Amino acid sequence: MLAAERRDHLLGLLAREGKIVAKEVAAELGISEDSVRRDLRDLAAEGLCHRVYGGALPVSPAVADYAARAGVTPEGKRKVAAVAAGLVRPGSALILDGGTTALAVARALPPELDCTVITHSPTIVAALLDHPRAGLYLLGGRIFKHSAVACGAAAVEAAQNVSADLCLLGVTGVHPDAGLTTGDAEEAAMKRALAARAAETYVLASSEKVGAASRFRVLPWADVAGLITDADPRHEVLGQLAARGVEVLAAG
Template sequence: MLAAQRRAHLLDLLARQGKIVAKDVAADLGISEDSVRRDLRDLAAEGLCQRVYGGALPVSPAVADYTARQGVTPEGKQRVAAAAVGLVRPGSALILDGGTTAVAVAHALPPDLDCTVITHSPTIAAALISHPLAEVFLLGGRLFKHSAVACGAATVEAAQGVSADLCLLGVTGVHPDAGLTTGDAEEAAMKRALAARSAETYVLASSEKIGTASRFRVLPWDEVTGLITDADAGHPVLEGLTGRGVEVLAAAG
């Protein structure tokens, strides 16, 4: 089998099964695992898969830059945002992560809602200027332009001084094996720091993120309260997560 044929086969497997196990592919095709790993390296370099130990997973489209992500499934993000807003109680404190879905949450908050919003996203802080009863605390630090959020030691230290009832956390990948992932190590650490300061943490994940993975793990499933998504309830990833005891909140279409 030619290299191009092998790679096409790998992409087909990824689409059908949601993962590639290098040793299984090598056995099926009668080739070495090294050959499969080389093919996966090439596919990963082209942005067609996310390499993991022993194989590969579907790559998340949410690793694109901030401007590009604004045009990815905006309706799905709005549905997720509407469901998330239902968790925010009057008088409560909310930690709102950065990213395009979190911005949709900020816009969906009722203008008359009396609450406290803690965020490291200047974009979200600006979106809440028109909410007269929302008290906004902006955590500062080095601006990570990919997601328009502050990151780094100064931001983590600032986060350690706050507490909240609810954290709404964005990720780029949601996978039963890889867990909750994102594309930058510092951003992953920042998300962990935010989640640690909240009584409950729900993950915001529009449908294109379900079943995909990025390079850096944010949190294991047992450290989040639940997942909010507009993906179909029959999605095999969601069925698997529900079977493991993860609360999945459906965002109505």
Template sequence: MLAAQRRALLLARLHSDQRLVAKTIAAELGIAEDTIRRDLRDLAAAGLCQRVYGGALPASPAVADYPTRSHLETDSKQRVAIGAAALVQPGTTAILDGGTTALAVAQALPAELRATVVTHSPMVASALAGHSYVEVYLLGGRLFKHSVVTCGAGAVEAAQAVNADVFLLGVTGVHPDAGLTTGDADEAAMKRALARRAADTYVLASAEKIGAASRFAVLPLTAVAGVITDAPEQDETVSRLHNAGIPVIQA
């Protein structure tokens, strides 16, 4: 089998099985495991998979920069945003993550809502400027330009003063094996810091993030109160989440 044919097969298996074990696929094809590992390295370098110990997982398309992501799966994000906005009840304090789905949540909040929103996203804070009855607190720190959010030691320290009812968490990957992931280590640390300041954390997971993985772990799935997604109930990852006892809220 030619290298191009092997790689096409690997991508097809990733799409259907949501994971690849190098040892298993090598035995199936009757070739050396090192050959499969080289293929996976090449695919990962092209952004087509996320390598993990022993194999690979589907790569998330949501690791692109902010301008690119703002045009990615907008209808899907809007559905998730509407479902998530319902969790911000009058009188509550909510932490709203950065990213394009979080921005859609801010835009979906009712104009008459009376609540407090804490965010490390200047974009989210700006979107709430017209909400007359929403108190907005913007956490300062180093601006991570890729996602247009603040992070680093200053932002983490600022988060320590917050006590919230709910945190609406954005990630780039939701996978039963890899958990919740994102593409930058500092951003992952900031998300963990924010999750520690809220009574409940819900994941904003538009369909393209379901079954995908990125380089850095944010939280295990068992650490969240639920995953809000518009991925269909019959999706393999959604089924595995249900079977693992992870609440899935269909948007």
């Protein structure tokens, strides 16, 4: 099989199965695992897959810059946001992550809701300035422009001094094996710090993130209360998560 044919085969397998196991592909095609790994390196360099130990997973489209992500599945994000906003109770304290889905949550909160919102995102604060009964706390630090949030040591330290009833957390990848992932190490650390300060953490994931993975792990599934997604309830990944005891809240 020619290199171009192997490439097409690998991309087709990734689309159909949601993963590539190098050992299995090598046996199927009668080639060495080294050849498969070289092909995967080439595909990863083009941004067409995310390499993991033993193979590859679909790459998340949510690793694009902030402005580009705002145009990715906006209706799906609004559906997820509507369900997430319904979890915020009057009088409660909410830790709201940054990113485009979290911004949709801020916009979905009822204007007269009496609550406290703690965030490391200036865009979230700006979206809630006209909510008269919402107390706003902005955690500061170095601004990570890719997601318009504060990250780094100062931001993590600030997060360690707050607490909340609920954390709504955004990620770029949702996968049964890779877990919850994102594309930047410092941002992943900040997300962990935020989730650790809430009684419950729910993950916000529009459909394009389900089954995908990014480079840095945020949390294992055992550390979250559930997942909010507009992905098809019949999606294989959601079935696998439900089998592991993960609560999936449908935002259809």
